[in-house]
Amino acid sequence: MSGIDRDGAALLPSPTVVEGRRVPLPREPGTLRAFWRRLRARRSAVVGLVIVVGLVLMAVFAAWIAPYDPTETDWGAVRAAPSLAHPFGGDEVGRDVLARIVYGARASLGAGLVSVALAVSLGLPLGLVAGYAGGWVDGAIMRLTDALLAIPFLILAIALAAFLGPSLTNAMVAIGLSATSTFVRLTRAQVQALAAEEFVEAARSVGNPPWRIALVHILPNIVPAILVQATLTIAAAIIAEASLSFLGLGQQPPEPSWGAMLNVAKNFLDQAPWMAIWPGLSIFLAVLGFNLFGDGLRDALDPRGRT
Amino acid sequence: MAAEMGGAPLLEVRDLAVAFDTDGGAVHAVNGVSYALREGETLGIVGESGSGKSVHVLAMLGLIPRPPGRITGGQVLFQGRDLLSLPEKALRRVRGGEIGFVFQDPMSSLNPGMTVAAQIIEPLRIHLGLDRRAARARARELLDLVRIPNAAGRLDQYPHEFSGGQRQRVMIAVGIACRPKILIADEATTALDVTVQAEIVALVQDLKREIGMAIIWITHDLGVVAGISDTVQVMYAGRILERGPVDDIFADPRSAYTLGLLRSLPDLTRGRAGRGRLRQIEGAPPDMRVPPPGDPFAPRNAYATARCRSEMPPLVQAKGAAPGHLVAAWYDLPEILSDEAERAR
Amino acid sequence: MRASDEPIISVRNLSKHYPLRSWWGGKGSVFRAVENVSFDIRPGETLGLVGESGSGKSTIGRAVTMLNPPTEGSVAFEGTNLSMLSAKAMRAKRARIQTVFQDPYAALNPRMSVGDYVSEAFKLHRPDMSRAERREAVAGLFERVGLEPRFAGRFPHQFSGGQRQRVCIARAIALKPSFIVADEPIAALDVSIQAQVVNLLQDLQAELGLSYLFISHDLRMVRYLCHRVAVLWRGRIVELAESDALYDDPRHPYTRRLLGAVPVPVPAVERARLAAESAAPASAIAEGGDLVEVAPGHWVATPPEDRP
Numbered sequence: 001m002s003g004i005d006r007d008g009a010a011l012l013p014s015p016t017v018v019e020g021r022r023v024p025l026p027r028e029p030g031t032l033r034a035f036w037r038r039l040r041a042r043r044s045a046v047v048g049l050v051i052v053v054g055l056v057l058m059a060v061f062a063a064w065i066a067p068y069d070p071t072e073t074d075w076g077a078v079r080a081a082p083s084l085a086h087p088f089g090g091d092e093v094g095r096d097v098l099a100r101i102v103y104g105a106r107a108s109l110g111a112g113l114v115s116v117a118l119a120v121s122l123g124l125p126l127g128l129v130a131g132y133a134g135g136w137v138d139g140a141i142m143r144l145t146d147a148l149l150a151i152p153f154l155i156l157a158i159a160l161a162a163f164l165g166p167s168l169t170n171a172m173v174a175i176g177l178s179a180t181s182t183f184v185r186l187t188r189a190q191v192q193a194l195a196a197e198e199f200v201e202a203a204r205s206v207g208n209p210p211w212r213i214a215l216v217h218i219l220p221n222i223v224p225a226i227l228v229q230a231t232l233t234i235a236a237a238i239i240a241e242a243s244l245s246f247l248g249l250g251q252q253p254p255e256p257s258w259g260a261m262l263n264v265a266k267n268f269l270d271q272a273p274w275m276a277i278w279p280g281l282s283i284f285l286a287v288l289g290f291n292l293f294g295d296g297l298r299d300a301l302d303p304r305g306r307t
Numbered sequence: 308m309a310a311e312m313g314g315a316p317l318l319e320v321r322d323l324a325v326a327f328d329t330d331g332g333a334v335h336a337v338n339g340v341s342y343a344l345r346e347g348e349t350l351g352i353v354g355e356s357g358s359g360k361s362v363h364v365l366a367m368l369g370l371i372p373r374p375p376g377r378i379t380g381g382q383v384l385f386q387g388r389d390l391l392s393l394p395e396k397a398l399r400r401v402r403g404g405e406i407g408f409v410f411q412d413p414m415s416s417l418n419p420g421m422t423v424a425a426q427i428i429e430p431l432r433i434h435l436g437l438d439r440r441a442a443r444a445r446a447r448e449l450l451d452l453v454r455i456p457n458a459a460g461r462l463d464q465y466p467h468e469f470s471g472g473q474r475q476r477v478m479i480a481v482g483i484a485c486r487p488k489i490l491i492a493d494e495a496t497t498a499l500d501v502t503v504q505a506e507i508v509a510l511v512q513d514l515k516r517e518i519g520m521a522i523i524w525i526t527h528d529l530g531v532v533a534g535i536s537d538t539v540q541v542m543y544a545g546r547i548l549e550r551g552p553v554d555d556i557f558a559d560p561r562s563a564y565t566l567g568l569l570r571s572l573p574d575l576t577r578g579r580a581g582r583g584r585l586r587q588i589e590g591a592p593p594d595m596r597v598p599p600p601g602d603p604f605a606p607r608n609a610y611a612t613a614r615c616r617s618e619m620p621p622l623v624q625a626k627g628a629a630p631g632h633l634v635a636a637w638y639d640l641p642e643i644l645s646d647e648a649e650r651a652r
Numbered sequence: 653m654r655a656s657d658e659p660i661i662s663v664r665n666l667s668k669h670y671p672l673r674s675w676w677g678g679k680g681s682v683f684r685a686v687e688n689v690s691f692d693i694r695p696g697e698t699l700g701l702v703g704e705s706g707s708g709k710s711t712i713g714r715a716v717t718m719l720n721p722p723t724e725g726s727v728a729f730e731g732t733n734l735s736m737l738s739a740k741a742m743r744a745k746r747a748r749i750q751t752v753f754q755d756p757y758a759a760l761n762p763r764m765s766v767g768d769y770v771s772e773a774f775k776l777h778r779p780d781m782s783r784a785e786r787r788e789a790v791a792g793l794f795e796r797v798g799l800e801p802r803f804a805g806r807f808p809h810q811f812s813g814g815q816r817q818r819v820c821i822a823r824a825i826a827l828k829p830s831f832i833v834a835d836e837p838i839a840a841l842d843v844s845i846q847a848q849v850v851n852l853l854q855d856l857q858a859e860l861g862l863s864y865l866f867i868s869h870d871l872r873m874v875r876y877l878c879h880r881v882a883v884l885w886r887g888r889i890v891e892l893a894e895s896d897a898l899y900d901d902p903r904h905p906y907t908r909r910l911l912g913a914v915p916v917p918v919p920a921v922e923r924a925r926l927a928a929e930s931a932a933p934a935s936a937i938a939e940g941g942d943l944v945e946v947a948p949g950h951w952v953a954t955p956p957e958d959r960p
Contacts, residue, residue: 198754205750208772500869501913505926528843573875579879582876585847588845
């Protein structure tokens with residue numbers, strides 16, 4: 001009832017009703033609007049959001065933004081320095097680097113989103129089951145994720161490429177599978193923490209079956225944590241895709257991808273540094289954007305971390 | 308306000324106001340609190356969560372996080388110096404030195420990774436400049452003083468090796484280590500069992516006799532306050548609603564809030580036969596982001612007048628009450644109660 | 653024996669033990685949180701369970717409701733032995749046994765509207781009710797516990813502690829249970845709100861004929877609210893009696909110490925009480941033996957030497 005925490009906490013979500021009269025409540029934390037306000041209050045989160053939205057728009061509207069076809073070669077522009085005609089310069093076969101950067105965003109963001117979506121859709125249910133069921137089910141799922149964690153994604157990607165042939169899709173699957181264990185572990189830890197909460201016990205006391213407790217009472221409360229982790233994992237997945245494409249295990253030529261562009265550019269660092277600078281900068285920017293946004297999201301979603 | 312007692316007060320709070328900035332707007336936690344504390348006086352401050360009872364003492368010791376906390380006005384004079392304008396370094400010398408404190412939760416106030424001896428020795432070395440050997444000897448004396456059996460053997464133990472009550476004894480030892488002028492106890496016995504609470508309260512009474520310090524005892528429990536206080540101060544919504552000599556406050560409450568609190572307590576000695584419903588206070592404490600205009604208790608007060616709802620009454624000497632018995636109320640409680648009794652007859 | 657004297661819940665020799673792991677992870681001894689506790693609660697009766705932290709009172713509450721089933725002993729509720737029920741049968745039984753928890757800040761799901769929270773009881777146990785019927789019923793319950801029905805769509809953080817406890821009570825009475833375990837239901841509430849909640853619990857008892865197990869450390873409220881009181885000490889009941897008998901004539905040394913430690917809100921009385929109180933930690937009280945009936949309905953765990 002005292003101490004800054006307790007007293008402060010009691011001050012904040014004060015009653016909205018006094019003697020049946022509705023007291024105008026300024027604004028309610030926890031609503032979407034309050035969430036936006038908290039997010040906006042963090043400059044770095046806004047910067048991250050702007051970068052992410054910018055990149056997504058670029059990928060979606062690539063056909064309108066790119067000045068050239070990304071696979072169209074122009075012998076006059078081979079390793080051409082940046083100019084008005086080719087603002088980012090030309091690559092080793094005379095393709096426009098700007099066009100390839102713009103289209104490359106599709107591969108990078110697509111790989112990030114798809115692989116993380118795969119990881120969440122596998123990891124979340126497994127983590128829920130492991131965390132709430134406990135016992136041997138938990139043991140089995142956790143050993144499985146340990147095993148998955150023991151295989152580096154590069155090895156997994158190489159194996160997949162060996163069996164199915166190198167492609168962007170296989171790279172996404174490899175990245176997604178290796179990121180799965182993160183989500184299993186996170187979900188399980190969150191579920192276990194929440195299972196000790198009194199409201200879960202209250203849910204049991206009214207006669208909720210286990211599946212309903214997991215889905216109705218626990219799941220909505222762990223979504224924010226999963227969302228934050230997903231955002232941060234997208235950043236990691238973008239790097240992973242770039243690495244795989246750099247090694248030739250991801251996006252296949254002539255389709256553009258930032259990692260694949262770096263791969264080629266490494267041979268021309270002296271003659272045509274712009275071939276490396278732009279994809280490198282793009283990867284950096286995308287990763288930075290998702291990380292900043294993810295951090296901001298975490299702060300804004302945590303009701304305890306008030307401004 | 309100091310005029311009510313003889314001599315210069317030890318501590319004088321003048322019009323202190325504290326606010327917290329939150330996403331939902333500013334929370335006005337303390338709204339113009341003024342009072343004085345004499346040397347050796349025990350002041351019991353009663354209030355519920357959100358009354359500002361804890362926040363205002365934390366604020367005067369520079370212990371509220373800023374931001375989101377803000378001291379929006381006032382002065383706190385301690386032996387003539389304004390604590391609010393003191394630089395942090397000087398304030399640190401006061402805190403834990405001339406003003407000791409004990410908080411509600413001894414587990415989170417003690418460092419789990421430090422031995423008890425180290426935690427008692429720390430303030431002794433900082434504030435009194437004792438060398439290690441002298442400080443250790445003093446720490447032993449202090450554990451004896453707070454009646455921890457086998458003090459010498461327990462100095463080098465860690466907090467988790469102590470029971471809840473013993474931890475609070477250690478906290479008190481830390482609080483009084485430098486023979487403070489004032490000991491502030493903030494819900495110091497709230498987390499303890501009732502039998503342990505009784506021991507701790509008795510201990511603080513003994514220490515007060517031995518050291519002669521003034522005490523500010525902050526609690527929501529009217530029972531504890533009744534036994535140890537010279538003066539009682541009732542706070543609500545960041546304001547003092549009533550203040551006065553302890554016997555007078557309990558026998559002749561002048562604020563409807565104090566009366567409501569006293570009436571809502573069931574009597575431990577009264578049998579079940581013929582008991583009615585408890586006399587409850589209606590409603591809930593106000594939202595401090597939008598404090599009601601006027602008397603903050605008015606919305607819950609059946610005796611409130613139109614003026615109560617629009618204008619905050621000043622804290623003034625209550626008519627016909629003991630000197631120093633102050634109340635902030637536009638209504639006259641004794642008059643209302645005697646009318647009520649009349650009508651009941 | 654009249655029909656109404658038939659206990660609604662009958663707890664026999666209930667024990668709850670927790671295995672203690674030794675430091676190398678092997679099997680160690682057991683921690684006896686609750687040991688050999690027996691009591692009955694009659695229809696419409698409130699039994700108070702008092703004791704200090706660690707006395708096992710919450711453990712008993714959770715064992716009686718099978719939220720944390722007992723290690724030994726039986727709990728017979730309306731004639732059914734609850735420990736023998738399957739998980740599914742027990743879930744169905746929960747319509748008749750409800751719990752009001754201590755901390756209304758923690759007991760409500762932060763992401764569920766309070767209306768949905770109350771309505772959940774119907775969803776689980778009354779599949780025959782339509783959505784509209786449920787909404788209607790929730791509105792009625794809100795009204796009954798002193799909340800405005802139009803607040804049903806709001807979320808817990810928009811309510812004060814007292815209002816949240818009313819929401820919890822609304823859900824607890826939704827299915828018209830016969831027995832409610834109230835585990836420190838007022839401990840987390842402000843002083844000015846406690847009387848409101850106690851009055852509400854009392855009114856509901858009169859109206860619905862509820863039985864309560866009222867677990868509390870607030871000895872004043874327990875005397876006021878409870879018909880009979882059991883004093884728990886170190887996992888055992890040391891005294892059980894009609895509440896007036898227990899408070900006016902406490903027999904067990906621990907009960908005496910407990911009652912003697914309650915501060916009295918009358919300055920002169922409280923000062924005298926404090927003057928007699930010792931600042932040193934109290935010496936140990938001898939462990940109690942079996943319960944002996946010292947007066948009709950007044951049971952005391954008697955230390956061996958005091959036995960007649």
